[in-house]
Amino acid sequence: MKLDSTVSAVVTGGSSGLGEATARALAARGVKVAIFDLQKDKGEAVAADIGGVFCEVNVTSDESVDAGFAKARAAHGQESVLVCCAGTGNAMKTASRSKEDGSIKHFSLEAFNWLIQINLVGTFRCVAKSAAGMLSLEPGADGARGAMVMTASVAAEDGQIGQAAYSASKGGVVGMTLPIARDLMGEGIRINTILPGIFNTPLLHAAPQPVKDALAASVPFPKRLGNPVEYAGLALTMIENDYFNGEDVRLDGAIRMAPR
Numbered sequence: 001m002k003l004d005s006t007v008s009a010v011v012t013g014g015s016s017g018l019g020e021a022t023a024r025a026l027a028a029r030g031v032k033v034a035i036f037d038l039q040k041d042k043g044e045a046v047a048a049d050i051g052g053v054f055c056e057v058n059v060t061s062d063e064s065v066d067a068g069f070a071k072a073r074a075a076h077g078q079e080s081v082l083v084c085c086a087g088t089g090n091a092m093k094t095a096s097r098s099k100e101d102g103s104i105k106h107f108s109l110e111a112f113n114w115l116i117q118i119n120l121v122g123t124f125r126c127v128a129k130s131a132a133g134m135l136s137l138e139p140g141a142d143g144a145r146g147a148m149v150m151t152a153s154v155a156a157e158d159g160q161i162g163q164a165a166y167s168a169s170k171g172g173v174v175g176m177t178l179p180i181a182r183d184l185m186g187e188g189i190r191i192n193t194i195l196p197g198i199f200n201t202p203l204l205h206a207a208p209q210p211v212k213d214a215l216a217a218s219v220p221f222p223k224r225l226g227n228p229v230e231y232a233g234l235a236l237t238m239i240e241n242d243y244f245n246g247e248d249v250r251l252d253g254a255i256r257m258a259p260r
Helices: 017-028 040-050 062-076 109-134 164-183 209-217 228-240
Strands: 008-012 032-037 053-056 081-084 095-097 104-106 146-151 189-196 248-251
Touching: 008 017, 008 062, 008 109, 017 032, 017 040, 017 081, 017 228, 032 040, 032 062, 040 053, 053 062, 062 109, 081 109, 081 228, 109 146, 109 164, 109 189, 146 164, 146 228, 164 189, 189 228, 228 248
Parallel strands: 008 032, 008 081, 032 053, 081 146, 146 189, 189 248
Antiparallel strands: 095 104
16 A cells, blocks of 8 residues: 555544654555544643544443544545554452451453454454445545554563553454454455554653663663554554554564563
8 A cells, every 4th residue: 555645544543652753654654644532731742743533532432433434434524544543451360368467359341352352343443433434435546545554562562560451452362363364355455463562652641760770671673662664663663564464563672572
């Protein structure tokens, strides 16, 4: 796919971090970008900076996602690119005993479901609705209609202590990549997934510098945190290369996460 002003894209989680970097990278190619996010002030600022449109969207809601796509398509036409970066995390052991009083508790099922609804179901909701829209496009070279990129995590393969819910949500994203590619293969729509390692995103900004330094030192090479523009670069490669389809790719400096 050639990325230029004839292309429209939707980036979920585009107000900050990996999503913002991808939205900016797409816009730098001339692509018309719509940002889906709940961070209205940040999202509107990024959209204004790149000449895009901001859509306040909660990916756990059908109505919210539908309204977001309607607004984006009214502004830019039917998207042929979707990048899913919206997501969050939490951490708690499956079951644990308190060191203070010996009381026992388990991971809240409400918290588990909350994370699955955002990271996994929310991703699939956007993919399914975007793919349905892409079916209305006239096919281009090789019958191509669109390309999508989902975001998982290295935790999908080597989750740490307390990451059962997070790993399950991201493992689900990895697990549905190939089936979705096969579902859409007759319609000219490709999909791939990136599994980021430890990236310098807003989730880490509040961490003390010694913690960041220790995380960076744990990466085999290069010994630093990932830069969101590196994620964006891989996302654009997946979109532009028409033979890239149904793949799950780690982007992690060769790190393999330890138990904690």
